[in-house]
Structure formats: structure tokens, C-alpha cells
Amino acid sequence: xxxxxxxxxxxxxxxxxxxxxxxxxxxxxxxxxxxxxxxxxxxxxxxxxxxxxxxxxxxxxxxxxxxxxxxxxxxxxxxxxxxxxxxxxxxxxxxxxxxxxxxxxxxxxxxxxxxxxxxxxxxxxxxxxxxxxxxxxxxxxxxxxxxxxxxxxxxxxxxxxxxxxxxxxxxxxxxxxxxxxxxxxxxxxxxxxxxxxxxxxxxxxxxxxxxxxxxxxxxxxxxxxxxxxxxxxxxxxxxxxxxxxxxxxxxxxxxxxxxxxxxxxxxxxxxxxxxxxxxxxxxxxxxxxxxxxxxxxx
Amino acid sequence: xxxxxxxxxxxxxxxxxxxxxxxxxxxxxxxxxxxxxxxxxxxxxxxxxxxxxxxxxxxxxxxxxxxxxxxxxxxxxxxxxxxxxxxxxxxxxxxxxxxxxxxxxxxxxxxxxxxxxxxxxxxxxxxxxxxxxxxxxxxxxxxxxxxxxxxxxxxxxxxxxxxxxxxxxxxxxxxxxxxxxxxxxxxxxxxxxxxxxxxxxxxxxxxxxxxxxxxxxxxxxxxxxxxxxxxxxxxxxxxxxxxxxxxxxxxxxxxxxxxxxxxxxxxxxxxxxxxxxxxxxxxxxxxxxxxxxxxxxxxxxxxxxxxxxxxxxxxxxxxxxxxxxxxxxxxxxxxxxxxxxxxxxxxxxxxxxxxxx
Ligand code: SF4
Numbered sequence: 069x070x071x072x073x074x075x076x077x078x079x080x081x082x083x084x085x086x087x088x089x090x091x092x093x094x095x096x097x098x099x100x101x102x103x104x105x106x107x108x109x110x111x112x113x114x115x116x117x118x119x120x121x122x123x124x125x126x127x128x129x130x131x132x133x134x135x136x137x138x139x140x141x142x143x144x145x146x147x148x149x150x151x152x153x154x155x156x157x158x159x160x161x162x163x164x165x166x167x168x169x170x171x172x173x174x175x176x177x178x179x180x181x182x183x184x185x186x187x188x189x190x191x192x193x194x195x196x197x198x199x200x201x202x203x204x205x206x207x208x209x210x211x212x213x214x215x216x217x218x219x220x221x222x223x224x225x226x227x228x229x230x231x232x233x234x235x236x237x238x239x240x241x242x243x244x245x246x247x248x249x250x251x252x253x254x255x256x257x258x259x260x261x262x263x264x265x266x267x268x269x270x271x272x273x274x275x276x277x278x279x280x281x282x283x284x285x286x287x288x289x290x291x292x293x294x295x296x297x298x299x300x301x302x303x304x305x306x307x308x309x310x311x312x313x314x315x316x317x318x319x320x321x322x323x324x325x326x327x328x329x330x331x332x333x334x335x336x337x338x339x340x341x342x343x344x345x346x347x348x349x350x351x352x353x354x355x356x357x358x359x360x361x362x363x364x365x366x
Numbered sequence: 367x368x369x370x371x372x373x374x375x376x377x378x379x380x381x382x383x384x385x386x387x388x389x390x391x392x393x394x395x396x397x398x399x400x401x402x403x404x405x406x407x408x409x410x411x412x413x414x415x416x417x418x419x420x421x422x423x424x425x426x427x428x429x430x431x432x433x434x435x436x437x438x439x440x441x442x443x444x445x446x447x448x449x450x451x452x453x454x455x456x457x458x459x460x461x462x463x464x465x466x467x468x469x470x471x472x473x474x475x476x477x478x479x480x481x482x483x484x485x486x487x488x489x490x491x492x493x494x495x496x497x498x499x500x501x502x503x504x505x506x507x508x509x510x511x512x513x514x515x516x517x518x519x520x521x522x523x524x525x526x527x528x529x530x531x532x533x534x535x536x537x538x539x540x541x542x543x544x545x546x547x548x549x550x551x552x553x554x555x556x557x558x559x560x561x562x563x564x565x566x567x568x569x570x571x572x573x574x575x576x577x578x579x580x581x582x583x584x585x586x587x588x589x590x591x592x593x594x595x596x597x598x599x600x601x602x603x604x605x606x607x608x609x610x611x612x613x614x615x616x617x618x619x620x621x622x623x624x625x626x627x628x629x630x631x632x633x634x635x636x637x638x639x640x641x642x643x644x645x646x647x648x649x650x651x652x653x654x655x656x657x658x659x660x661x662x663x664x665x666x667x668x669x670x671x672x673x674x675x676x677x678x679x680x681x682x683x684x685x686x687x688x689x690x691x692x693x694x695x696x697x698x699x700x701x702x703x704x705x706x707x708x709x710x711x712x713x714x715x716x717x718x719x720x721x722x723x
Contacts (some may be wrong), residue, residue: 112413127555193463197457216446218447219465220389224522225522323385326671335516335530336520338529340467340512340513343515343534344508345539349575350568350572351412354411354568358568
């Protein structure tokens with residue numbers, strides 16, 4: 069991408085303050101309300117350094133989660149949670165299919181994150197309106213409204229949002245809502261040393277991701293495909309599109325992702341209609357039973 | 367429908383894919399109270415409009431409806447993790463959320479039922495007014511009886527989500543059976559077994575409906591390969607013996623024996639009472655078992671991954687070519703001892719190259 073001409077204005081190591089529209093310098097995109105922003109996480113570039121995890125914790129002041137060793141390869145973070153909004157997964161490939169020795173570094177690594185779904189099931193489940201759609205087309209929990217009902221938790225098809233037992237509210241990635249407002253790209257994307265995590269306008273990212281898949285196919289990585297871009301796995305069942313989408317090289321299940329997730333709200337009408345029909349039927353039957361002639365009062 | 371194989375492919379170190387809600391016995395108890403109160407309001411309304419001598423069914427039904435609300439609401443609020451903000455439930459209306467829809471059904475039902483009960487207590491003209499209010503209350507009562515099934519199936523819990531329709535019918539019918547049983551018990555206590563007989567007939571019909579729905583639900587779960595937590599384990603036992611055997615089979619047998627009695631012969635009072643008690647106990651077990659088994663199914667990655675396997679033609683296969691035709695990855699094989707032996711790095715070209723001057 070080259071250096072943005074505006075970067076010339078800031079030659080010093082120490083800056084006087086926040087650079088206005090800094091994202092223009094770092095990712096070439098000016099962040100403006102009304103546009104749709106997201107992440108493109110290219111797992112073929114991930115080196116498992118967890119800089120994104122650390123940057124996220126630092127910026128959002130999130131407490132440590134799991135202080136033990138998990139035994140899951142290099143993944144001691146284990147999962148996304150109320151206090152962990154980026155999670156680098158390590159899948160060790162020891163099946164010998166690659167011709168590599170067992171234990172030789174042959175990992176699939178992926179930095180998982182909230183997908184900021186186009187039809188977000190967490191948001192659709194939220195009865196208080198605490199979960200809302202921001203002006204950047206991202207999905208955020210308003211902490212001053214959430215009452216901790218927890219209904220978003222089983223509604224998220226990807227197991228992202230979680231209740232914190234420390235404060236009784238739901239928490240998840242905000243796509244750095246505060247940074248976007250200040251013209252900064254999200255902390256994880258900015259810290260990613262290999263640009264495995266790209267931040268930008270969603271349509272732009274989808275286009276670039278498509279090119280990246282083609283490029284990888286040409287270079288012999290024919291397994292590469294997109295997860296969460298329109299009309300791909302992950303963007304199924306009424307979810308339509310994930311604003312944070314991924315480039316994967318193995319089945320989604322390997323990355324703990326559902327191959328064809330669904331939108332729970334689509335199940336409401338069938339359930340409610342069937343239930344009401346049953347109640348109507350039983351009510352009519354009960355009416356008939358009650359008004360049938362029978363024994364006189366004794 | 368046929369059983370389909372469970373997912374046996376690779377998972378991420380057995381970690382759940384989706385997260386489990388913090389819903390415990392209180393939510394199941396609420397579902398029970400909501401259903402019992404809701405359906406009691408329906409039966410009370412029908413009794414009021416039937417023009418027949420229905421004992422205290424009208425009065426008891428109205429009071430049961432309020433009791434269901436008064437007992438159920440604190441159960442719901444206490445399960446919130448920030449209960450002091452319970453009123454935010456009515457901050458917006460979200461038609462895509464069963465929780466939001468339910469909050470309004472509960473509020474409407476609670477308000478209307480309170481008015482009806484107050485009219486009942488006051489008597490006279492107030493009682494007439496109560497009857498007018500009772501019609502919408504009964505409609506909300508129908509919602510109370512079954513929306514709680516959509517509360518569960520409107521999530522990504524595989525066990526619930528596999529069968530939204532049948533679960534709603536099952537919960538609704540169970541609610542109707544519970545209400546009829548509770549009202550029947552009161553009539554037996556008051557010595558009006560002829561009124562109880564009518565209520566037992568309603569319970570019998572509701573139980574038959576519940577049974578049919580439970581069969582369909584089971585088939586649907588098996589067809590999606592997610593029936594596990596209701597087929598094995600402690601909640602499966604509770605479901606089979608508590609909800610189905612005690613809650614449906616026993617009362618069906620009791621009431622059927624009474625219904626089949628030739629006209630003129632006196633119906634057995636103890637059979638009616640036994641049947642009603644079994645219905646009331648089984649209804650509670652049903653809600654607890656379905657809620658907890660669903661929680662368990664959320665914790666099982668294989669169940670969710672099985673539930674989210676794509677159907678043929680699910681997405682544009684040209685663009686996702688590499689995914690198609692690739693079988694679900696097998697579970698990781700244990701590494702054999704021979705593979706464990708480290709390569710001998712002390713000989714070979716690498717070493718020779720190192721030694722070169
Ligand atoms: S991934 Fe989950 S938490 Fe994130 S927007 Fe989608 S439903 Fe909500």
C-alpha cells in the first residue's frame with residue numbers, strides 16, 4: 069500500500085496527540101459514520117503471536133481470564149469470553165497428510181473474534197435494546213442498559229457473547245467502537261504484525277479477500293476459501309453476511325466454526341403459530357366438553 | 367423419519383462451539399407457572415361462558431392465573447444477572463426475540479388477570495366487568511402457555527432448535543393439562559366430582575396431544591442427530607420416567623379408566639385425584655428436563671456441529687468448491703509409538719554440511 073503522504077506530516081517518534089483520521093495513514097481508509105466496517109482475518113498469514121489478544125485486552129482494559137495451562141497446543145486462552153474478545157486458535161496437524169513430521173510446526177492458526185453479523189442473532193434476541201447496531205454497522209452491547217438476562221448467549225451461532233459474573237452484564241468485541249469514533253483502526257488490526265487481521269470497509273475487504281483466494285489458488289493452496297463473505301459457509305441460514313469474515317484452509321469445524329449456522333429468529337414464527345394452533349384446538353375441545361349436557365348438580 | 371448419525375468429526379479440543387445460557391431450575395419453574403396460570407385463565411373463561419354449573423372453576427381459574435404471575439415473575443427476575451434493571455425488558459419491543467415478546471405477554475397477562483381476580487373478589491357488577499376483561503386475558507393466557515417453548519427453540523441450542531413446532535405444542539398441551547388437573551383437584555376437594563369429570567376429560571385430551579407432540583419432537587431430534595441429552599443421562603431418565611411415564615401415561619390410564627366406566631356407575635374419586643397429581647408433578651419434570659437437557663446439548667460441540675451441517679445446495683458451490691467434497695475431518699488419531707521416535711539428526715547430509723569447513 070505504501071506510505072500515505074499524510075504520514076510525512078508526523079516524522080517524530082513521539083506524537084503531540086491523536087492524529088486526526090489516523091486510520092487513513094494506517095489502513096488507507098477514513099472512518100466515517102454510515103459506512104460498514106469489519107475485519108478480514110486471513111488465517112494463512114497468522115503466526116500465532118497473540119499480539120491481537122494482548123492489544124485487545126490492553127485497549128479495552130479486560131481482565132485476565134484463564135491463568136492455567138490448557139494442554140491445547142499453544143492455546144491457553146481456550147475460548148472467546150466476556151473478558152476475551154480476540155482468541156488465537158492453534159490446530160496442530162499431525163495426520164501426516166502434509167508429509168511433515170509429527171510435532172513439526174504445522175499449525176492452523178486463526179484469530180477468532182465477534183463476527184458482527186449482518187443479521188446479528190444476539191442483537192435480534194436482546195429484549196432490552198442493550199445490543200444495538202452502531203453507525204459503523206457493528207454490533208455493540210450498551211453496558212448501561214444490559215440487565216444480564218443472558219438471552220444473547222445461546223442465540224449467538226458462534227459462541228461469542230458471554231455474561232460476566234463480575235458485573236452481571238453481557239460483553240463482547242465492540243470492534244473498538246471508541247477507537248472508530250476517534251478515527252483509529254481497531255487495536256487488534258493495528259497490532260497485527262503480518263496483516264492477518266485487516267480492518268476496512270466490508271465491501272472493500274470482501275473484494276480484496278476474493279483476490280487473495282484466487283492468488284492462493286494460483287500458488288497451489290487450493291484449499292483456501294472464505295468463511296462469512298456473502299454466499300459462503302458461515303453466511304448461511306439468514307445471517308446473510310458476517311462483517312468480520314475469514315479465509316480458511318480446512319473445514320470450518322476444524323476452527324470450531326459451524327459450517328452452516330442459522331438465525332434463531334427464523335424459528336419463532338413456526339413455533340408460535342404451531343403453539344397457538346394447538347391452544348386454539350384445545351380451547352375449542354374444552355368448550356365443547358364444558359357445554360356438553362351431563363350430570364345435574366347434586 | 368430415520369435416525370441420523372451423530373457428528374463424529376474433529377472438534378476443537380472438545381470445546382463447545384456455542385455458549386450455554388445461565389438458565390437454571392428457576393426458568394423451568396417459571397415456564398411451569400406461566401403455563402399453569404395461562405391455561406387456567408382459558409378454562410375459567412370457558413367455564414364462565416359455558417352457562418353450565420361449573421362449581422368454583424371460574425373463581426379458582428382466575429385466582430390461579432394471578433398466582434402463576436405472582437410466583438413466576440420473581441423467578442424470572444431473580445435469574446437476571448442485574449435484576450435491579452428488570453424494567454428494561456419493556457424498554458423496547460423486539461419482534462425477533464421470544465424474550466421480548468414474552469415480556470409483553472407476561473405484562474399483559476399479569477395486568478388483565480389481576481383485574482379479573484379483583485372483579486372476582488369484589489363480586490356484583492365488578493364481576494361482570496371482570497368477565498369482559500377475561501377474554502383478552504384468556505388470549506394472553508394462550509400465549510403464556512406456549513411461548514416459553516419458542517423462548518428455548520428461538521436460540522441455537524440444538525436440542526430445542528431442532529423442533530420448534532412440536533415443542534410449542536408439547537408445552538402448550540402440558541400447560542392445559544396442568545391447569546385442568548389443578549382445577550379438577552379443587553373440585554374433588556369440594557366434592558363436585560361431576561365438574562372434575564369434565565376437567566379430567568379436558569386433561570385427557572391435552573395429555574394425548576402432548577404425547578403425540580412428544581413423539582414428533584423425538585423423531586425430529588433424532589432426524590437431526592441431536593437427541594442425545596434426552597436419550598441418555600440423568601435428564602433423559604427424568605424426561606422418560608418423570609415427564610412421560612408419570613406425567614402422561616399414568617394420568618391417561620387413570621382418566622381413561624374413569625371415562626370408560628359405563629354410565630350410571632360412579633367414577634372413582636381416587637383415580638381422578640391420582641391422575642391430577644401425576645399431571646401436576648410430571649409437568650414440572652417436563653420443563654426441568656427439557657431445559658437442562660438443552661443446556662447440556664449446547665455444551666456438546668458434536669451436537670451443534672451436527673445441527674449446522676449444510677444441506678445440499680446450501681451455498682454457491684462454485685465459490686466454495688474447496689469445501690465441497692471434502693469429508694468432515696476425522697477425529698485426530700493417536701500418534702503411534704514409531705512416529706514418536708525422533709528423527710536421528712546426528713547423521714545425514716545436514717550434519718555433513720555442518721561439518722564442512
Ligand atoms: S458473532 Fe455472535 S456476538 Fe457477534 S454479532 Fe454475531 S451473533 Fe452477535
